[in-house]
Amino acid sequence: MKLTEAKAQFISSWGAFGTHWGINRTMAQIHALLLISPDPITQDDIMEQLNISRGNVNMNTRDLIDWGLVDRVLIPGERKEFFSAEKDIWKVATQIIKERKKRELDPMLKLLSQLEKIDGDKKDKDTKQFIDTIAGIKKFGGQADKMLDVMIKADENWFLGNILKFFK
Amino acid sequence: MKLTEAKAQFISSWGAFGTHWGINRTMAQIHALLLISPDPITQDDIMEQLNISRGNVNMNTRDLIDWGLVDRVLIPGERKEFFSAEKDIWKVATQIIKERKKRELDPMLKLLSQLEKIDGDKKDKDTKQFIDTIAGIKKFGGQADKMLDVMIKADENWFLGNILKFFK
């Protein structure tokens, strides 16, 4: 397979993959493009390579920066801004975990704690099932939360080395 | 807080939560409703409680069944079909992991293996960055894959008990 073709495939698949993970197609495609670009590239480069509008590139690069996956890079002597992605996949993954935990898991756990404090008779079938369900999700979520915290703090070799040894 | 209100909150939040995870709002809401229902319920019950059409219930319960999260239950003497959700959150989670792994991670790893076999000079900057990126993702994905396999096979107490002890 030729490089150009492989690049196109990778960008397109990474984009489709992203949609399954709450990341929009274009944002994931820009990320993919940046991951395989050895040097920082400009807004115009992205527009041209992905055939998308300036506004779209602007919004999505901004989001990628918010997610901590992409940086603006200033190149001396250049007027334009350049963008560059973190290339270390472990760092990319922990960054995504960190953000999603903050945006989704933490608020959910907070809500569950609210819902647990329900008034009602535990003898009632419906009340009991509700309380048990909430408690079950909260317990699981709380443990996932702790586990992710450790993962975020660990570094790749420690984590993958040890955990896989432990499992095997 | 009153039970009715708490139920409504839970269903609505679980629905919103689902949309971040590639599950559509209604499917997640139906799942939430089934999780807090002590006994199996019918299509009509779901239609009424969530204010959605018959077709919508039918499609989404079918999807939930495909995901292995919900079962059709036949109640002797009843003409209608009843639905019931797996209540054990650990089983729910491992089932979701199993399905998403099959639907998303496995195909992605297969594609990456294809893309690695690129022809071109490793001295070329672009080619090198491409190969390195693909290799990095593949390595990470492969390890995640192994870890998830172990998780799927483990049972809750073994997994959460041991892994958290290990981490602390």
Added chain:
DNA sequence: CTGAATTTTCAAAACTTATTGAAAGTTAAT
């Protein structure tokens, strides 16, 4: 077999989300 109850399908409509592109805003060289 008949027909009432129930489930399934799917084209059209409603809704949601993403994209464009041109105007407004900002920056920096001269």
Added chain:
DNA sequence: ATTAACTTTCAATAAGTTTTGAAAATTCAG
């Protein structure tokens, strides 16, 4: 201070996804 280069914004529009509802198919009791 002017102006050209560049970035940001956002209303309009396009694209994509979900939902409806009524017709078709299926199931089952009598």
